[in-house]
Amino acid sequence: MSTRILPVAGDPDLARSLVSLLSQLPETEPALPVPDSTALLDALDRLASASPDELPEVVLVHERVGPVPALDLIHEVVRRFPQVGVVLVTADTGTTVLTAAMDAGARGILPLPLAYDALSERVRAAAEWAAGMRRHLGNSPESGAGSGGGRVLTVSGAKGGVGTTLTAVQLALAAQASGSTVALVDLDLQCGDVAAFLDVQFRRSSVDLAGIADLTPRVLQDAMFPHPSGLGLLLAPADGERGEEVTERAARQILGALRARHDLVVVDCGSQLTAASAAAVELADQALLVVTPDVMAVRAAKRTVRLWERLQIRKAEETLTVLNRHTRSGEIQTALVSRITGTGTARTTVPAAYKELAGAIDAGRVHELDARGTVRQGLWALAGELGLVQVPEQPTGGRRRKKGAHTGASTALARRGDRGAVTLEFAGIFPLVLVVIGLMWQCALYGYTFSLAANAADEGARAGTAAVAAGQDGAGACRAAATRHLPGAWQGAAISCGGAGDVYRTTVQAKVPLFFPGVDGGWTVEGKAGAATEGDR
Known part of the structure; x- marks a missing residue:
């Protein structure tokens, strides 16, 4: 059986030399x-997702690979893909480097300049170790990329004040409520608000773990605050200047330890990029970028995505943008955000309803948001879209259901209950709606009848004046003209015509119909008009 080898080298000359020598083995x-x-981890993830058997037996890592330092990269590869043998390619073969490489999990070091015999020996030893490890693991699916433990989800903000911490807290609570073990990490090391949002006062923070080489379960437990909601909290330091002590390597080590002990690790990265938050975004299984529907926030989101790409932290297409404080009438919608930033956007948007949040945020009780509130429902629906919510299987009865009938996010179940509640509410309010519509229609008929009576009186007065001036029957002409300008349903109106001095006056009393023309409602309206007489009467 042939040995598959994957070289990792940023230097093109070294890469060609490695491939040339390896092809001779x-x-x-x-x-x-x-x-x-980044390319290495992406490649291994793709292979492992297809099948653990597709992973290479040996990975050769050059000491100057970037952006993650070589030893940290070796540690990450060994942790996530334990059946892969890793060899460090370095010009320094001293005891210090050898010890550090062994501590990181390397199976040996390959000295530079390259030599055929040394390369053959190191590759053979690493391949034999990988084969033994694969026999031990049985090449089960659990021995692939998922062997490192749970998922890591980072929540970053396009700028300050867009709702990053609220989103992180509610996503963690949603996952916790579904039965997962969740750790919430505040990596906004200078301005972290997780403690304030959850009304927590705790003297330990991530800084206490930064200088510890071996993070045992006991050490990790001592540094975390067990919140009454069930979340495990790793808070930011109270003194912001101490945040610099949490280096990139420390962040990787902390997240790796948490990942191994929790189903989900939610990381609040804030809006400022630090070495620790950059490491978290790079390691994350899923990275969210929270943005609000305003021009400044969208521009900031675009700058953040481009910054991540330039630093090779995360590609734009691997980032998911979440639109917070969304309104349907706003000009900035999810499609526009996706087009500007080049990222994917979550189908679920979080509505703008600050009044629901003000009391809980001021009191530090964000975990007690009203379950009926639109903001909480939106964020928990987002958790369902991200796959953070687990739906327990329900026992089936006598009838067989289609495959997948009990799968999906819990938000689907919630929507069914919501639809039932909406139906009941509609049934209760529908009669009131009918009454209001009926009253409005009756008022419209009343006004229409009044306008008809006034117009008929005006036409009758003018016709009567003209008839009197011509020596004809003024009253008859007046009544005929007024009747002619009344619709059929109002033809029974009482019309009174007669002169009073120099003014010929007409009065029309029309009946107001009840809902439908022709139905007598018992009300009448009166329209009066007058016209000056012409000549002597």
Whole structure:
């Protein structure tokens, strides 16, 4: 069986030399070299997701690979893919480097300049170790990328004040409520608000773990605050200047330890990029970027995404943007945000309803938000979309259900209950709606009848004046003209015509119909008009 080897080298000359020598080794299949740590982890993730058998037996890591330091990269590869043998390629073969490489999990070091015999020996030893490890693990699906434990979800803000901490807290609470073990980490090291949002006062923080090389379960437990909601909290330091003590390597170590002990690790990265938050975003299984529907926030989101790409932290297409404080009438919608930032956008948006949050935020009781509130429902629906909510299987009865009938986010179940509540509310309010519509229609008929009576009186007065001036029957002409200008349903109106001095006056009394023309409602309206007489009467 041939040995598959994946070289990792940013130097093109070294990469060519490695491939050239590897191709000369018997029973080996050297793959095309990858240039950096991000490309390596992406490649291994793709292979592991297809099948653990697709993973290479040996990975050669050059000491100057970036952006993640070589030893940290080796540690991450060994932790996530334990069946892969990793060899460090370095010019320094001293005891210090060898010890550090062994501590990181490397199976050996390969000295530079490259030599055929040394390369053959190191590759053979690493391949034998990988084969033994695969036999031990049985090549089960659990021995692939998922062997490192739970998921890591980072929540970053396009700028300050967009709702990053609220989103992180509610997503963690939603996952916790579904039965998962959840750790909430505040990596907004200078301005972290998780403690304030949850009304927590705790003297330990992530800084206490930064200088510890071996994070045992006991050490980790002592540094975390067990919140009454069930969340495990790792808070930011009370003194913001101490946040610099949490380095990139410390952040990777902390998140790796938490990941191994929790189903989900939610990380609040804030809106400022630090070494620790950059490491978290790079390691995350899913990275969220919270943005509000205003021009400044969208521009900030675009800058953040471009910054992540330039630093090779995360690609735009691997980032999911969440639109907070969304209104349907706003000009900025999810499609526009996606087009500007180049990222994917969550289908679920969080509505703008600050009044629901003001009391809970001021009291530090964000975990007690009203379950009927639109903001909480929106954030928990987002958790369902992200797959953070687990739906327990329900026992089936006598009838067989279709496959997948009990799968999906819990928000689907909640929506069914909401639909039932809406139906009951509609049934209760529908009669009131009918009454209001009826009253409005009756008022419209009343006004229409009055306008008809006034117009008929005006036409009758003018016709009567003209008839009197011509020596004809003024009253008859007046009544005929007034009747002619009344619709059929109002033809029974009482019309009174007669002169009074120099003014010929007409009065029309029309009956107001009840809901429908022709139905007598018992009300009448009166329209009066007058016209000056012409000549002597």
